[in-house]
Amino acid sequence: MEKSIAELRETFKTGGTKSISWRKSQLKALLQLINQNEDSIFKALDQDLGKSPVESYRDEVGVLKKSVTYTLSCLEKWVAPKKAEVPLLFFPAKAEVMPQPLGVVLIFSSWNFPFTLALDPLIGAISAGNTVLLKPSDLAPACMSFLVETIPKYLDNKAVKVLAGGADIGERLLQLKWDKIFFTGSPRVGRLVMAAAAKHLTPVTLELGGKSPAIVDTLSTTPSKAKVTAKRIVGGKWGPCTGQACIAIDYVLVEEKLASTLIELLKKTIKRFYGENIKSLKNISRIVNKHQFQRLVNLLKDPDVADSIVYGGSVDEEKLVIEPTILLDPPLDSEIMSEEIFGPLLPIITLKNVEESIDFINSKSNPLVIYAFTEDETFKKRILSETSSGTVTFNDSMVQYRYSI
Amino acid sequence: MLMENKAENKAVFDAESAKEVVKELRDSFVTGKTKSHRWRVTQLKAMLKMLDENEPQIVAALRDDLSKPEFESSLYEIQILKNSCRLALKEMNHWMMPEKAKTSLTTFPSSAEIVSEPLGVVLVISAWNYPFLLSLDPVVGAISAGNAIVLKPSEMAPASSSLIAKLVADYLDSSCIKVVEGAVPETSALLEQKWDKILYTGNGRVARIVMAAAAKHLTPVVLELGGKSPVIVDSNINLKVATRRIIAGKWGCNNGQACISPDYIITTKDYATKLVDSFKCELERFYGKDPLESKDLSRIVNSNHFDRLSKLMDEEKVSSKIVHGGQRNEKNLQIAPTIFLDVPVNSLIMKEEIFGPLLPIITVDKVEQSFDLIHSSGGKPLAAYLFTNNKKLKRKFVETVSAGGLVVNDTAVHLAIHSLPFGGVGESGMGSYHGKFSFDAFSHKKAVLYRGFAGDAFLRYPPYTPGKLTLLQALLSGSIVGIIRALLGWFWA
Numbered sequence: 099m100e101k102s103i104a105e106l107r108e109t110f111k112t113g114g115t116k117s118i119s120w121r122k123s124q125l126k127a128l129l130q131l132i133n134q135n136e137d138s139i140f141k142a143l144d145q146d147l148g149k150s151p152v153e154s155y156r157d158e159v160g161v162l163k164k165s166v167t168y169t170l171s172c173l174e175k176w177v178a179p180k181k182a183e184v185p186l187l188f189f190p191a192k193a194e195v196m197p198q199p200l201g202v203v204l205i206f207s208s209w210n211f212p213f214t215l216a217l218d219p220l221i222g223a224i225s226a227g228n229t230v231l232l233k234p235s236d237l238a239p240a241c242m243s244f245l246v247e248t249i250p251k252y253l254d255n256k257a258v259k260v261l262a263g264g265a266d267i268g269e270r271l272l273q274l275k276w277d278k279i280f281f282t283g284s285p286r287v288g289r290l291v292m293a294a295a296a297k298h299l300t301p302v303t304l305e306l307g308g309k310s311p312a313i314v315d316t317l318s319t320t321p322s323k324a325k326v327t328a329k330r331i332v333g334g335k336w337g338p339c340t341g342q343a344c345i346a347i348d349y350v351l352v353e354e355k356l357a358s359t360l361i362e363l364l365k366k367t368i369k370r371f372y373g374e375n376i377k378s379l380k381n382i383s384r385i386v387n388k389h390q391f392q393r394l395v396n397l398l399k400d401p402d403v404a405d406s407i408v409y410g411g412s413v414d415e416e417k418l419v420i421e422p423t424i425l426l427d428p429p430l431d432s433e434i435m436s437e438e439i440f441g442p443l444l445p446i447i448t449l450k451n452v453e454e455s456i457d458f459i460n461s462k463s464n465p466l467v468i469y470a471f472t473e474d475e476t477f478k479k480r481i482l483s484e485t486s487s488g489t490v491t492f493n494d495s496m497v498q499y500r501y502s503i
Numbered sequence: 504m505l506m507e508n509k510a511e512n513k514a515v516f517d518a519e520s521a522k523e524v525v526k527e528l529r530d531s532f533v534t535g536k537t538k539s540h541r542w543r544v545t546q547l548k549a550m551l552k553m554l555d556e557n558e559p560q561i562v563a564a565l566r567d568d569l570s571k572p573e574f575e576s577s578l579y580e581i582q583i584l585k586n587s588c589r590l591a592l593k594e595m596n597h598w599m600m601p602e603k604a605k606t607s608l609t610t611f612p613s614s615a616e617i618v619s620e621p622l623g624v625v626l627v628i629s630a631w632n633y634p635f636l637l638s639l640d641p642v643v644g645a646i647s648a649g650n651a652i653v654l655k656p657s658e659m660a661p662a663s664s665s666l667i668a669k670l671v672a673d674y675l676d677s678s679c680i681k682v683v684e685g686a687v688p689e690t691s692a693l694l695e696q697k698w699d700k701i702l703y704t705g706n707g708r709v710a711r712i713v714m715a716a717a718a719k720h721l722t723p724v725v726l727e728l729g730g731k732s733p734v735i736v737d738s739n740i741n742l743k744v745a746t747r748r749i750i751a752g753k754w755g756c757n758n759g760q761a762c763i764s765p766d767y768i769i770t771t772k773d774y775a776t777k778l779v780d781s782f783k784c785e786l787e788r789f790y791g792k793d794p795l796e797s798k799d800l801s802r803i804v805n806s807n808h809f810d811r812l813s814k815l816m817d818e819e820k821v822s823s824k825i826v827h828g829g830q831r832n833e834k835n836l837q838i839a840p841t842i843f844l845d846v847p848v849n850s851l852i853m854k855e856e857i858f859g860p861l862l863p864i865i866t867v868d869k870v871e872q873s874f875d876l877i878h879s880s881g882g883k884p885l886a887a888y889l890f891t892n893n894k895k896l897k898r899k900f901v902e903t904v905s906a907g908g909l910v911v912n913d914t915a916v917h918l919a920i921h922s923l924p925f926g927g928v929g930e931s932g933m934g935s936y937h938g939k940f941s942f943d944a945f946s947h948k949k950a951v952l953y954r955g956f957a958g959d960a961f962l963r964y965p966p967y968t969p970g971k972l973t974l975l976q977a978l979l980s981g982s983i984v985g986i987i988r989a990l991l992g993w994f995w996a
Binding site: 113116150151152153155156160182183184185188191193195196198200201277285288289292293295296297299301304306316322323326327329330332333337370371372380381382460478482483484486487488489490491492493494497498 | 533535538610613615618620623707710711714715717718719721726728901902903905913916917919920921922923924928929930932933934947949950951952953954955956959963964965966967968971972975976
């Protein structure tokens with residue numbers, strides 16, 4: 099391991115990775131890797147997570163292709179120094195801000211979007227001129243093996259390395275000195291990463307999670323809008339890796355009087371998208387492993403929580419499948435309402451008045467995303483100014499990821 | 504009687520006290536008070552008033568703590584602070600506006616923007632060498648971004664610390680901006696709490712402690728540290744101007760006790776003597792024959808640092824290399840501008856950040872060799888300087904040297920340019936501030952996407968069919984031909 103890192107540092111020192119032509123060649127090679135191996139990628143995702151090709155293309159392959167193409171088209175602009183204004187007092191001085199690579203970068207990726215969350219940060223690191231060590235998650239073993247075997251065939255081995263392994267490898271990597279660490283995963287591990295980085299004053303980017311709520315205010319408008327809302331909620335919960343996504347809708351907030359309408363719409367949509375019951379389940383990923391399966395099943399063990407199930411609830415331990423499940427008003431102090439769910443269970447919390455969503459959300463820690471289905475401009479403004487989250491998306495779910503915001 | 508009361512009243516500031524302070528500020532923040540444009544404006548105007556009405560007291564406190572010349576206090580602490588306030592007052596409206604972001608065909612129709620929101624309750628820990636500037640400049644940034652703030656000034660500049668505490672309480676909104684004075688115990692108590700951001704100015708050792716404490720709460724940090732800022736001096740330059748500028752950046756900035764002070768010089772063997780002579784001439788012009796008598800030099804902050812610097816000077820292989828200066832007065836904590844020629848690269852004075860009035864000159868055969876020397880010397884510095892008229896050398900310098908900030912043909916002045924981010928890289932720090940960068944440092948840039956209900960793309964939803972896959976591939980690629988083809992295929996299927 100130390101040898102690999104020493105090589106990465108040597109390579110960086112030679113200055114080869116700073117040249118725009120090197121960066122472009124690596125990005126083009128990455129695009130080729132994706133284009134030429136689509137089928138293998140689909141296969142690995144199906145093996146590790148039961149993802150269908152459409153989901154895999156929409157959320158992983160397609161996203162990555164776009165990211166590389168966009169980066170290639172903007173690279174020269176991004177690399178160029180930017181002029182900065184100089185006060186008259188300093189005339190005729192000139193000033194500029196110049197991007198420089200940090201050096202040797204460590205990327206930890208997570209298991210739920212094993213390609214996107216590994217390669218998208220890699221695209222960033224390469225475009226900025228760094229050398230990289232990528233440590234994919236061993237909880238998606240087929241994808242990890244694919245990356246370990248295939249990346250060396252396309253990218254510059256001296257500058258981009260992939261290391262297989264589990265938490266113990268991760269711990270060892272964290273003892274070493276990096277110029278930047280990019281981590282996607284849970285807040286618990288995020289703290290460990292940052293604490294290790296502190297020893298070397300290494301800057302970090304931590305992409306974590308939270309309980310991302312969806313506020314629903316539009317059911318009282320036209321039936322077609324209500325239908326679209328239901329589709330987008332279902333698509334935003336069970337579409338991405340059956341809810342195992344940092345930006346998946348975690349729970350829904352809706353006015354009491356509209357709850358039953360919403361639940362009926364959701365049930366209809368779930369049946370249409372994913373099948374009538376657990377036996378005929380299709381177009382949906384499975385739970386990644388026994389440990390996560392058990393964790394989710396345990397969330398439903400609490401009798402008060404189990405009582406609040408209004409749809410679904412069946413599980414298949416052998417196939418690691420939990421059918422799309424809706425709960426109505428589980429106890430607010432239950433684990434399902436305090437921990438990030440990261441699975442196919444959707445609590446619906448009812449309020450007397452939809453405006454109460456703001457206080458409800460503020461009583462919990464900042465989520466990664468707040469989704470709000472509403473056409474009330476005043477309410478939109480209140481949500482924006484009175485809540486705090488990574489992102490806010492109005493009237494849709496998930497799509498904000500596909501932007502370069 | 505008065506003394507007794509004072510002792511009783513001075514309660515211990517422990518973790519409980521820190522918790523209470525944070526709770527009070529968080530309660531204030533939640534009311535939305537600090538978010539309003541009006542509040543931010545009144546605080547910044549109050550700070551301007553505070554600086555205008557208390558200049559003599561500030562100068563006096565700096566003289567007590569550092570023997571800082573009035574000239575330096577007025578210009579480098581008060582004036583720069585006033586400029587920061589004025590810039591924020593002028594530009595804040597513009598900074599606070601959401602920034603439109605481009606959307607793509609994939610999610611048409613939609614609009615997107617980036618909204619700046621305050622992070623919440625922030626902690627500013629400042630340093631002793633520019634006690635007013637390094638305390639209040641970050642506070643200006645935090646106010647302009649709409650946060651509630653705790654400021655912990657450095658106990659090593661006690662007169663400044665207590666004046667800051669008094670003035671902030673008198674002029675600013677104490678329900679939202681507080682000063683906590685103290686040393687290690689008080690700082691530790693503060694660091695145990697959960698903050699939404701911490702900005703720390705100081706050294707690498709304490710920075711590691713700050714970041715480790717921040718890690719427990721996933722608190723983002725800005726660390727403004729230091730390093731050995733080198734000055735490369737080429738030949739064929741205006742030697743007089745270069746020398747004067749180096750002197751101003753070194754001894755004119757708190758007598759070398761500044762994070763961006765030129766730390767050491769690299770020049771060619773051929774040019775070294777000329778350079779040393781120029782220094783001797785200009786130093787005498789600036790500070791007189793006996794610099795210890797000059798009123799224009801700060802003193803060394805305390806006896807710890809005086810001893811540290813003496814040790815650097817007295818190291819056997821270094822003390823013989825003095826070519827100018829060397830006078831000391833331990834009682835008054837004074838060390839004269841001292842220049843060394845050709846100290847060994849492995850001497851103490853070349854290993855740690857000097858932070859004082861000692862200037863080693865290292866010589867190389869060719870000026871291009873300077874770059875290797877800088878890179879081999881360990882951590883990336885906060886600043887690097889080059890004096891040259893050679894375009895190629897300038898280009899190589901800018902492209903290969905990695906430091907927080909670079910200046911060609913001057914020293915230190917880049918900190919006054921608000922359009923440049925001020926911060927370090929690697930060992931010299933992370934994050935930056937000054938100008939709009941201060942506002943950004945204390946803001947969360949929230950991504951916002953607005954969608955409507957029209958044009959719902961059925962492709963996103965199950966059942967997932969091969970036809971949908973093809974169409975999706977075409978759409979995501981953005982190729983019009985691909986999209987038409989796929990649509991035709993879809994309709995014909």
